[in-house]
Amino acid sequence: QVQLAESGGGLAQTGDSLRLSCAASGRAFNSYSMGWFRQAPGKEREFVAGITREGDMALYADSVKGRFIISRDNAKNMVYLQMNSLKVEDTAVYYCTGPASGNYDNPESWDYWGPGTQVTVSS
Numbered sequence: 001q002v003q004l005a006e007s008g009g010g011l012a013q014t015g016d017s018l019r020l021s022c023a024a025s026g027r028a029f030n031s032y033s034m035g036w037f038r039q040a041p042g043k044e045r046e047f048v049a050g051i052t053r054e055g056d057m058a059l060y061a062d063s064v065k066g067r068f069i070i071s072r073d074n075a076k077n078m079v080y081l082q083m084n085s086l087k088v089e090d091t092a093v094y095y096c097t098g099p100a101s102g103n104y105d106n107p108e109s110w111d112y113w114g115p116g117t118q119v120t121v122s123s
Contacts, residue, residue: 001026001027001112002024002025002026002027002032002098002099002111002112003024003025003026003112004022004023004024004096004097004098004112004113004114005022005023005096005114005115006020006021006022006094006095006096006114006115006116006117007020007021007022007023007117008020008021008117009094009117009118009119010118010119010120011120011121011122012086012119012120012121012122013086013121013122013123014086014087014088014121014122014123015085015086016086016121017082017083017084017085017086018083018086018119019080019081019082019083020036020080020081020083020094020096020117020119021078021079021080022034022036022078022079022080022081022096022114023077023078024077024078024079024096024098025077029074029077030053030054030074031053031099032053032098032099032100033050033051033052033053033098033099033100033104034050034051034053034070034072034079034096034097034098034099035047035048035049035050035051035070035096035097035098035100035104035110036048036049036050036070036079036081036094036095036096036097037094037095037097037107037110038090038092038093038094038095038119039092039093039095039116040089040091040092040093043092045095045107046061047061047104047105047106047107048060048061048064048068048070048081048094049061049064049068049069049070049081050070050100050104050105051070051071051072051079053099054074055071055072055074058070059104059105061105063089064083064090067083067084067085067086068081068082068083068084069081069082069084070082079096079098081094083119086119086121087121088121088122088123089121090119090121091119091120091121092118092119093116093117093118093119094116094117094118094119095113095114095115095116096113096114097110097111097112097113097114098110098111098112099111099112
């Protein structure tokens with residue numbers, strides 16, 4: 001069992017930065033991959049970023065590549081999503097998830113989900 005809890009969402013303007021955090025508990029944190037998805041109103045949940053258990057490799061959706069950075073601190077059981085140069089289209093509920101048993105960009109690959117945190121970007 002893995003319990004996940006996101007924090008750090010809120011209101012931002014175009015071009016601003018926000019950092020999301022996700023606290024994990026349960027299984028040994030350094031034994032599994034972690035990821036971030038997001039879901040905007042009326043849209044399907046979409047992959048944002050994923051990171052391997054040791055943090056040595058990361059994968060990003062094309063829509064956030066070069067703007068978002070996923071990282072993790074295994075000593076603190078935390079995973080982060082640094083979001084820079086925010087756009088209106090980044091508005092969504094952001095979900096922390098882990099671990100993945102298949103392709104990172106497939107939500108069905110992930111076993112556990114946090115409740116989500118809202119990010120709203122205005123122009």
